[in-house]
Amino acid sequence: GENVEQHPSTLSVQEGDSAVIKCTYSDSASNYFPWYKQELGKGPQLIIDIRSNVGEKKDQRIAVTLNKTAKHFSLHITETQPEDSAVYFCAASKGTGGFKTIFGAGTRLFVKA
Amino acid sequence: KAGVTQTPRYLIKTRGQQVTLSCSPISGHRSVSWYQQTPGQGLQFLFEYFSETQRNKGNFPGRFSGRQFSNSRSEMNVSTLELGDSALYLCASSLDSTETQYFGPGTRLLVL
Secondary structure (H helix, E strand, O other), X not given: OOOEEEEOOEEEEEOOOOEEEEXXXXXXXXXXXXXXXXXXXXXXXXXXXXXXXXXXXXXOOEEEEEEOOOOEEEEEEOXXXXXXXXXXXXXXXXXXXXXXXXXXXXXXXXXXX | OOOOXXXXXXXXXXXXXXXXXXXXXXXXXXXXXXXXXXXXXXXXXXXXXXXXXXXXXXOOOOOEEEEEOOOOOEEEEEOOOOHHHOEEEEEEEEOOOOOOOEEOOOEEEEEO
16 A cells, blocks of 8 residues: 655754655655654644655755655755754655645654754 | 644543544635544544545544534544544645645544
């Protein structure tokens, strides 16, 4: 069935370093790939998204890359700060006639000051 | 613009009871999706409503149901609660099929 694998499950970095989270999806019809950040006690917050007709997108310290051939997409956070500590989820969606978004298992990011 | 709101935020029920959760989407958003989040299974899609019609459904038993009203507000109902239904239930809204979903804070349900 449809599946999104996310790695690593836990990531610890020093403040100022970069963090990279990787996801692989199984459904080649997926065409929309959002990334969410979830802090304790809150719902997931969209931080960046990319569509299948784009290979890379950047928003300040956050960037996402997509490799459709390999069915692989990644989140890159540069110059990490303690407030970046949270759980990050990748997701894949076909987005046709309604949602059936499949989420990765999540990556718990710790940024040490 | 106000975000997605969910009520109640916390709920404690006992096995066998039923529960109704409510979601008010962002103003103007017509699509509402529901997700169950647990430590073991992660975020799992329950169903999506658009203009009062269920358009998509995940792999959950029939005890889980939902509906959407003409003002786009949505409710989900879980009947005959089981211990395994304890979870954070999240609602997300979007304008239409533009695919950008915005999540509410969730309702944390504990089944004893």
